[in-house]
Amino acid sequence: MHAISIISIIIGLTPIFGWLLLRRWYFQIVDQSHLQVRRQDGQTVPLRNPKLLLGNLVEVYQADNRLAAYHSFHEQLGEIVQIFWMWRHQISITNLPMARHILVGNQKNYQKFRPNIIIQKLYGTSVLTNNGVAWQRQRSLMQSLFTPQRVAQFYGTFVTCAQELAEKWRSQINATVGPVHHNIYPDCNALFLDIIGRSALGTDFRALQGDVDDTLADIRFILKQSNHPLHQFTTWWQYLPLPQNRQLAQTFQRIDQFLYKLIQQRRVALQSQPCSPPENLLDLLLQATQLTETDLQPFTDREIRDNLFAIIVNGYESVATSVTFTLALLARHPELLEQVQQEVDQFFQEHSVISSYLPQLPTLRAAIVESLRLYPPMAGLQRVSLQPDIVEGWTIPSNQVIGIPLHPLHLNSDYYGSDPDRFQPQRYLDLRQATGDEKARGCPLRTFLNQPQAQAEQLPLTFGDGARRCLGETFALHEMTIVLAILLHQFTFTVQAGDEAVMELGKFGLFISMVPKDAVNLTIGLRQPPS
Numbered sequence: 401m402h403a404i405s406i407i408s409i410i411i412g413l414t415p416i417f418g419w420l421l422l423r424r425w426y427f428q429i430v431d432q433s434h435l436q437v438r439r440q441d442g443q444t445v446p447l448r449n450p451k452l453l454l455g456n457l458v459e460v461y462q463a464d465n466r467l468a469a470y471h472s473f474h475e476q477l478g479e480i481v482q483i484f485w486m487w488r489h490q491i492s493i494t495n496l497p498m499a500r501h502i503l504v505g506n507q508k509n510y511q512k513f514r515p516n517i518i519i520q521k522l523y524g525t526s527v528l529t530n531n532g533v534a535w536q537r538q539r540s541l542m543q544s545l546f547t548p549q550r551v552a553q554f555y556g557t558f559v560t561c562a563q564e565l566a567e568k569w570r571s572q573i574n575a576t577v578g579p580v581h582h583n584i585y586p587d588c589n590a591l592f593l594d595i596i597g598r599s600a601l602g603t604d605f606r607a608l609q610g611d612v613d614d615t616l617a618d619i620r621f622i623l624k625q626s627n628h629p630l631h632q633f634t635t636w637w638q639y640l641p642l643p644q645n646r647q648l649a650q651t652f653q654r655i656d657q658f659l660y661k662l663i664q665q666r667r668v669a670l671q672s673q674p675c676s677p678p679e680n681l682l683d684l685l686l687q688a689t690q691l692t693e694t695d696l697q698p699f700t701d702r703e704i705r706d707n708l709f710a711i712i713v714n715g716y717e718s719v720a721t722s723v724t725f726t727l728a729l730l731a732r733h734p735e736l737l738e739q740v741q742q743e744v745d746q747f748f749q750e751h752s753v754i755s756s757y758l759p760q761l762p763t764l765r766a767a768i769v770e771s772l773r774l775y776p777p778m779a780g781l782q783r784v785s786l787q788p789d790i791v792e793g794w795t796i797p798s799n800q801v802i803g804i805p806l807h808p809l810h811l812n813s814d815y816y817g818s819d820p821d822r823f824q825p826q827r828y829l830d831l832r833q834a835t836g837d838e839k840a841r842g843c844p845l846r847t848f849l850n851q852p853q854a855q856a857e858q859l860p861l862t863f864g865d866g867a868r869r870c871l872g873e874t875f876a877l878h879e880m881t882i883v884l885a886i887l888l889h890q891f892t893f894t895v896q897a898g899d900e901a902v903m904e905l906g907k908f909g910l911f912i913s914m915v916p917k918d919a920v921n922l923t924i925g926l927r928q929p930p931s
């Protein structure tokens with residue numbers, strides 16, 4: 401009897417002991433990691449009250465707007481803060497000199513952070529996820545795919561797809577016998593999916609027509625699964641015999657079969673006709689060693705498959721988000737919209753088509769860059785330190801995850817003027833005039849704005865910086881300019897009372913993407929541009 405009551409007491413107390421042990425384990429992790437990042441004067445990195453097991457996750461995910469909740473860490477605690485996502489923690493930095501030290505100054509000490517298990521399966525060994533010598537080789541080979549001359553090869557596709565969207569809008573306007581009022585984001589998304597499908601694979605996803613292409617459906621399913629919180633925080637969940645996991649494995653199998661077959665077909669076609677020009681990015685990947693005239697090892701089929709995914713997945717949503725917000729910003733600033741439309745009209749009066757060189761259109765280009773500053777489609781940059789480092793007086797231990805959230809950084813008035821949340825494309829035009837039109841070199845954003853070296857500090861970090869800067873930056877800037885020029889030439893864009901354009905952090909994809917929070921509604925009407 402006595403033994404039974406002792407056992408029942410022990411059983412009764414087990415959950416309490418378990419809870420106490422869990423608490424001790426969790427807050428020990430918090431305390432230890434907290435002490436490791438400190439200033440030379442002993443001050444530790446600010447931290448906001450992580451909750452048992454969940455850390456700060458709950459504050460962000462319960463908030464009405466996750467982006468606003470993220471901002472509040474920095475507003476409350478300053479330019480460097482520690483944030484706990486369950487038991488993982490990171491330092492979040494909105495200080496530009498610190499960011500540049502990590503991305504450029506001492507970039508060799510900072511590697512790309514490993515993405516979740518599904519994203520790793522998707523991108524495999526691609527340039528996006530690799531580090532060290534393997535990354536260096538891929539980057540050197542891929543650089544030649546994205547030079548301005550190579551990107552110009554795709555202008556025809558940019559123009560055709562933009563015209564297809566224009567046609568769609570035109571028939572909707574004709575059908576309603578007047579302007580249409582609708583959410584432009586899904587259309588922009590479909591447009592850039594079609595562009596990347598044709599440019600990367602020579603495949604028409606038919607997203608603008610609303611058809612569901614099988615490959616596209618598979619990519620979308622994988623991306624949706626990658627956002628699942630359990631894939632974010634565990635590696636074992638994928639092995640459970642669940643219907644979604646089975647479906648995921650089948651989807652990967654199907655899409656791999658499709659891609660490997662396509663790679664094989666193009667390899668054979670290019671070998672049988674060695675002088676035929678490359679038709680798409682897949683061809684360019686197959687010919688990368690010839691294009692760069694290097695003795696580096698050519699890409700294997702596996703690497704081509706991985707890099708195609710990196711290009712496709714990175715190459716549409718980001719651009720769609722940017723074009724959506726650029727149109728919304730212009731619609732909210734009618735004087736600027738008029739100025740851009742006059743510029744575009746003048747171009748089309750002098751040129752019937754956009755074929756081999758990018759229209760100058762300085763105001764439109766400045767508007768695009770300013771929109772990329774205010775609405776950066778990638779939420780942030782992430783790195784892990786290899787060795788301990790001292791960054792602006794802060795000791796960073798090895799193996800420290802560091803996040804650089806772009807939206808809060810771009811709204812920091814220390815770097816982007818006293819009114820950083822105002823849409824002011826003029827800031828880039830003023831810089832151009834102040835410094836003359838010297839040819840800018842090296843940085844695609846400076847080249848795009850025709851700015852000299854010295855102005856790097858005033859440009860947004862939307863495409864990253866240093867050696868791991870976005871590979872598709874020139875491709876993105878050129879397609880955005882061409883698409884916007886065509887749409888702005890043919891349509892009027894206005895907003896109605898209550899129309900909003902608010903940005904939100906993508907869910908659980910480790911905050912990789914930013915998307916419109918709700919519909920981005922604009923009123924679109926037909927324009928009569930001067931002929």
Ligand code: HEM
Nearest residue numbers: 527528711714715718719778862863864868870871872876
């Ligand atoms: C507005 C559009 C885009 C934005 C804002 C953007 C932004 C970025 C950012 C922030 C990074 C990571 C930099 C880092 O971690 O330091 C990146 C990397 C990359 N992007 Fe983009 N991107 C865009 C469009 C594109 C397009 C159109 C392509 C391909 C056609 C592309 C291909 C890549 C690749 C391959 C990398 C990996 C580079 C490396 O790690 O060496 N991106 N991009």
